[in-house]
Amino acid sequence: MTPSPPIAELTDRARDIFRRVVDGYLHSGLPVGSKALAQAGLNLSPASIRNVLAQLEAAGLLAAPHTSAGRMPTERGLRLFVDGMMQAREPSIEERAQIEARAAAAGPVEEALAATTAALSGLSACAGLVMVPKREAVLRSIGFVPLGPAQALAVLVGEDGAVENRVIDLPAALDPSALVEAGNYMTATLGGLTLAEARQRLERELADGRSALDAAARALVERGLAVWSEDGARRPVLIVRGQGRLLDDAATADLERVRGLLDDLEGKQEIAALLDSARAGDATRIFIGAENKLFALSGSSVIAKPFRGHDGRVVGVVGVIGPTRLNYARVVPMVDFTAATLARLLG
Known part of the structure; x- marks a missing residue:
């Protein structure tokens, strides 16, 4: 070009x-x-x-x-x-207050991220995006709920109140009491630890012969910890809010482009890779249309900004996606302010 x-x-x-x-x-x-x-x-x-x-x-x-x-x-x-040539317009007091209020809402961190992203989406009339590394859960309790003879639901409750469920396969002819024993052991012995710390403690107790678990319960504990650890390490948390805002009146004349954009948003792995490319440096990155091959067909723009924690390391990336006719002068400073707000939240 x-x-x-x-x-x-x-x-x-x-x-x-x-x-x-x-x-x-x-x-x-x-x-x-x-x-x-x-x-x-x-x-x-x-x-x-x-x-x-x-x-x-x-x-x-x-x-x-x-x-x-x-x-x-x-x-x-x-x-x-x-x-x-663009002359940026800083967010108004009301817009700043709305973003900060969503970030300060009580509850698990991911809920605050989702609420803040939704606020950014509403104010920018775009779809809002935020990506952070999977935060390693600190365990409060873990239990197992039987789903049938071959499967159980492993329920993890974190110290921040977050609840995650995973379906795990059970060994053949497992005694139901093993589910209770495994849950009681994990809650009493591993509560207050991260997943990595919990696995290390379990390995030490098994090596030292200090674990009172029988073989079946021990297998459940090991399997439960492995499922969460592998899941968390495999992918970051990517939150997308406000896809419906892409279907404005102007979009009806270009439905193929919008359909392509919505398809792009469904491919979260590609979106995550694009946001990850914005992690380097402190500047806001603006991707316009075919400058990024992901949006070459849908004719879309992405504005993304990394945000850092108290130690100076990049914590995540926040941004918006919409048609190339974005109000860049208004949206770019809004993304910048949201990034600063999330830095305070996660710092």
């Missing part, structure tokens, strides 16, 4: 017309014509405006969807606008 001309290479007249076209398109989602520009206070004839529009189109910054239509920015033009 040929790089966009730097802002400095555009004349003052071209910069002004280009900015007005981008502003108009981002506001309405519709191409902007020379007549509308002439009526907006430009001291130029429609013919002069059309000449400048043609030059901007030749530079790859604008495009005309139809022969008689106005112009709209290309993805290259949006990149030039975002990097060199």
Whole structure:
């Protein structure tokens, strides 16, 4: 792809017309014509405006969807606008308060993350995204509920109140009393420990012969700890909120693009990989359309910002996804503020 001309290479007249076209398109989602520009206070004839529009189109910054239509920015033009012309607007006091209130709500951390992401989604009119590493649970209690002769439900309750369930396979002809014995042992002996600490203690007790567990209960304890440890290490926590906000009035004219975007959101592994690429550095990352192959077909933009804990290490990434005609000047500072809020929450 040929790089966009730097802002400095555009004349003052071209910069002004280009900015007005981008502003108009981002506001309405519709191409902007020379007549509308002439009526907006430009001291130029429609013919002069059309000449400048043609030059901007030749530079790859604008495009005309139809022969008689106005112009709209290309993805290259949006990149030039975002990097060199955008004037950011900080979130209002009310918007800040709404984000902070959701983050401060009582309950497990993942609920606060989901609530904060939902607030960001509502304020930005996009889908909100947040990704954090799987937090290792500190155990409060663990129990086993029989589901049948071959399976049981392992129920883990964390110190933060979070409850997780996993279905595990049982050894053949297992005595139901082994389920009770295993749950009692894990709650009494391993409560207050992380999964890694619990496994280490279990291994020490078994090696020293200090465990009163019989073979069946011991197998259940080992299997239960293994299931949670493997599950937590396998993937990060990715929370997506507000997909329905992508179906606005303007989207009805481009249902294929929106359908593709919603399909992209279902592929959480790819979204997680994209957000992970934004972890390096402190700057907000803006991915516009085909700049990322994941959104080449759906024509979407992602704004993502890493946030750090008290030790300076990256804790996670928060952001939004929506059509390329995002209100970047408003949404970028909103993502920045949300990242700072989550840094305080998880720091």
